[in-house]
Amino acid sequence: MTKTDSTSPSLVDEEKGESPAPVTETSAPQMPSFPEGGARAWGVVLGSMIINGCSFGYATAFGVYQAYYQEHQLSHKNPSDIAWIGSIQFFFMFAGGFVSGSLFDRYGARVVMIPGTIGYVLALMFTSLCKEYWQFILAQGVFGGICNGLIFSPALAAVGHYFQKKRGAAMGLVAVGSSVGGVIFPIVLQKAFYGKVGFGWGVRAVAFAMLGLLSIACVLVVERLPPRRGRFFAPEAFRQRSYVLLLSGIFLVFWGVLLIYFFISEYAIEKIHMGTELAFYLLSITNAASLVGRVFFGALGDKAGFLSLFSLVALLNTILVFCWTATKTNAGLIVWGIVFGFTSGGVFSLFPAGIASITPKPQFIGTYMGQGMIFFAVAGLTGSPIGGAIIDKYGYLDGSMFGGASLLVGFLLIVAARFSHQPQWSVKA
Template sequence: MSELTTTDPYVQDGTYAWFRLAISILLSTLGGAGMWAVVIVLPAVQADFGIDRAGASLPYTATMIGFAAGNYVLGRYVDRYGIVPPVIASALSLSAGFALAAIAPDIWMFTLAQGVLVGLGTAATFGPLIADISHWFLKRRGLAVGCAACGNYLAGVLWPSIIQRSLATSDWRETYLLIAVICLVTMVPLALMLRRPPPEAALSASPSQNTFGSQSTGLSPATLQILLVIAGLACCVAMSMPQVHIVAYCVDLGFGVAPGADMIALMTGAGVISRLVSGFVADKIGGVRTLLISSVLQCAALFLFIPFNGLASLYLVSLIFGLSQGGIVPNYAVIVREYLPAKEAGQRVGLVIMSTILGMALGGWLSGLIYDLTGSYEAAFLNGIAWNVLNMAIMVFILMRGRWAGSRVAA
């Protein structure tokens, strides 16, 4: 019986788990179009509708709000019914959303299509997929979660290039129609490959009693969840400044749209490396410590954007930023799975991911507002740094409480 168990391809960390991870990465990459497309077309949309920078940032904010809500709502749905129905619904929603946005007569219809259809459609291909794949791994859970989260950043590498090429020969509306077709014809067949339910052993796993190795958080599950939500919001307000506004920043500096799109591809491509490395590290030292390391590195990278605004230096700083911050968001999912019940993974991971996306939404809009008030992005970078410090403080607090709780138990 033990030999059959060890050779079963459908156990945790088995061959099917890795195949499923590959499909999840593909789906996340395709669905990630909903997050990145609006960033690339932001200057074109602003010119088309004749609005200011803050107004042009609203569709992105609406997309992130829909994305955030979808991660929590669909996460609860995945806990009950599995991943396939939400992903198929995601394909339909993305296709309809991009098509409607392409024919929008004004910024309000465009924003509505982005927030309701594109935002919700994108959601199923991030947090819910991460929660689903976490059930299929035990020894390599951190690495698997990091890999699944890479799809979101691979989208940031793939889609800006596709969109930029399309914009060179057509307008942003035709580009959106192209994306609508791609999402529909590729995502539905891939979703049907994920019909097998998770191993029963994964769903029946007991909570880990708030511990990782010999350490304890010293916090109740509810308190830990609240702290992770606040930390997720803070880190992503900081993260959003370069990711949302780098294209507009390059236009303001006279470099044009193309270098900004390249920088998004560069920072997200580097983010893929960061997520893989952080997943490997999280399997060794735990999610909290790994997240703190990534947060400190992100804060340092944000400082570099302020004095260095030449074209070559911006490329270099974008690379550093991507290598620094990519591992932050996946580690929230690792922390949830380390300390909270497996059967609630979908909704709990979804709740924390929701807070990170709301942080991106808030930060994207806030940076545009600060730009309109000050005429430059320097104050926006400083605002991001302040939020980053809050994230670091929460992680330090969790670690210190863990050490205090551990010392009490030892005494």
């Protein structure tokens, strides 16, 4: 048996309250069997896919809100100020996982997801009535983000209860949901905002659709493993070197990737002079390409190893973001958006699979993933406003340098996490 990640602790026996011990060849916890399929397992995948579309997918459509707010309700604000609304939403969506992941491990999915669904729909209703900047911050950013977090993290963790050998493929399918949401919602919102429906009823219509979709998801997503007991969090996870390196790498990768999703439409309008409607469709085109990437890289991760493949995906995104502003025509930016969408899709399918792959016990997948979400929360909160401020002061070229540099360092950290978890290159990791 090959020794891996010798510095990582095994999790404590929660019922006995024992101290964590290092994982060795003899003390590594034995993994239980996984169904790897069946109606219930694939139902969980479908429900998680729906949740991803309604939470993460909808959040990545913020570029439509960004452009609309700049022209209407918040025309007196600069792009960096407006970007804080979406960034705060991302922050609380991921930060909510810090609590909801542990709640899932202890009490199951529905106890967390049903209140989250109700609150999320209310947050959308409140957003439809907003007029002032602080109102958008509270309704769309804070309240919407918190409720997003209550449904997002448990949906990802539940899939880990049913799949191990096919976990990458399953996570890839789940990630398709956020891509589908990222394709559909920008089109729906753009048509509503600039058509006869208008902003208010456009957002309310989306809220009613969310209520129906998330109700179905709450029925489908169920846990398989018995609830764990003991401490609410697992602080010993942060003594696991591969875990900390991976989370740090994902943090910086998110900085670079989310910058593009927030500002690609604005770049198209301001620098390429692309028509407003086509610029909004560009975001949907990018998300459509991301759909393919999520499935492809998720399934490939089962064969190549999640951390190894994640390293490659981070490197590809680094190169693309550095080249972002080299596109000077509509056709060039559309092609670039398709390629970037495909490679960034790998980020969204591989990061949860990567975390699950280095979690010592499946009963702790929700906790490990939830604790990791606080890293991504800070990335979502700070990355786009920092990038937006750089773009405001220095231009899009410097913004792309910021995003590319973030991705480059993130790539190096993920490589370090891979070799910390499994030092031998010949062994899949």
